[in-house]
Amino acid sequence: MAVFTPVSLDDVGQWITQFPLGQATALKGIASGIENSNFFLSTEAGEYVLTIFENLSFEQLPFYLQLMRHLAQHGVLVPAPVANEQGELCVALHGKPASIVSKLEGSSQMAPQPVHCAAVGAMLAKMHLAGRDFPLRQPNLRGLSWWRETAPQLLPVISAAEASLLHDEMQFQEAFAAGATYARLQAGPVHADLFRNNVMFDGERLTGFFDFYFAGCDTWLFDVAVTVNDWCIDLDSGVLDAARVRAMLDAYHAVRPFTTDEQAAWQPMLRAAALRFWLSRLYDLHKPREAEILTPHDPTHFERILRERIATPAPQLY
Template sequence: MAVFTAVGLGDLTQWIKQFPLGNAVALKGIASGIENSNFFLTTERGEYVLTIFENLGFDQLPFYLKLMRHLAERGIPVPAPVANDQGELVVALHGKPASIVSKLEGSSQMAPQPAHCAAVGAMLARMHLAGRDFPMEQPNLRGLGWWNETTPKVLPFLTAANDHLLRAEMHFQEAFAGSAHYCALPHGPVHADLFRNNVMFVGTRLTGFFDFYFAGCDTWLFDVAVTLNDWCIDLDTGVIDQARARAMLDAYHAERPFTEDERASWQQMLRAAALRFWLSRLYDLHLPREAELLTPHDPSHFERILRERIATPAPELFHG
């Protein structure tokens, strides 16, 4: 669990008055996430989530919060940001940007079955389509540019074998990003971090996507690859579960058919998605920030996934 900025109920007594939520009556730190300080907030009007942003600035946050509002208005189940009495979605708390959003119903499904994966695939496609007319632009801040900046920072900490793997995969991904197939991929706003703990279910009914604070404009296929690399694998080995993967891809394709350029780029994109999270976990482990409570994720998990994606072809995007 990460709580970088400590907040108590007393800190909210006056601060909460600018929101149409009544008084704050309970506050509890959320035991997940390593980027922001998150709290379950109960007020006289209901249950919400309070986030204090540790890395993102006031100028960056409108993209994420307005994207969430845009998607919610188009029927995508995402947390709805609450504006203060000045119409602002981002307000300072302890000198840092903070926001309040509605709390989703349900709980995370950490042992997904094909039905859960199908629901995620279908909703992800709907989310991509709903974001097509979102007017704001922001690149994926953990995309290729960040990989190039971060690689030399983590290389000194790696074994010889992993040094070779990282350098070779960076060369591979640079070439892929310059290919004609890649340049033709459909793109728009993406979640970019749609792991099991960022989706809510009641039974097999999907009740929402949340934690959009890695979102940006990127290829939709990258979003699919990130999602499949978490939802449709054996966690111990990184091997893809064929039934779950097929359920997710078929459900997505039924809502927003994949293109031939996406089919041609699929294997490379699964490797890109694994590389992105291997790099970020290496960075968090070896170059950590101070936090009240912080347990970095194990980088070896995505090292295994990357090696598996290089060695073994994944299921095709679609039949035909």
């Protein structure tokens, strides 16, 4: 993630004594993403990731960290949060919430093949099922309510073509979300940001999902749509690759079968997933925050995906 809060090894040295990890031996900022300050942390006990949360509060964080712990306990491959001697998963560092989680093996697969998409689909379905009895509830904080708040801030500063697309798609999504089919969709905790860079592989073996800090409760189908819109496309055009789509959806369906309502909602949900990230990237572009390390994302990428989803029907769920 982008580093907004500078932290030195000396800063971590005293702070980490409350965790059962021994001394900190190395610390390196991670320069990708734009939401939190992340660091690779080496300790006498092993390799970890330290996160300082720039936007989430102490009150919000139990949902994310306890969800990760719950999923790990149910066999889902995710980083395990480390508790301090008081059993706390989140502790202040430089006055901000901070946590330590285990570091996953492997690396991100940025040129996925159908075999990788199938592994992601199966694990995503397993994650959804594992979350059914998770007791905490929090809405998707980048869902429809956030779109309603954000779109009016962007309309005055984007181009006429962008404004026309945004206005029309918001109307479409408002009508879709108010319909009976949407109301019947199965829901629960979702990752909501399962891009290629948030999954680790060792060869063809999936080693874990990470970065759950956009997670919330939403429809499972939205989570699938977000994932397909990143893993199963040609990055230059946004066009879906049928083989990768089929591999991901079939693997998911084998673990958690899709419903007839989900089949009916599939095309609108792919558009909703594209809209969500187009909006957030427009927002980050036009209303940026200062950061020591910043990797901005191009909003036109998801504008292309949204226009493509409107123009071209996607492969069916099953």
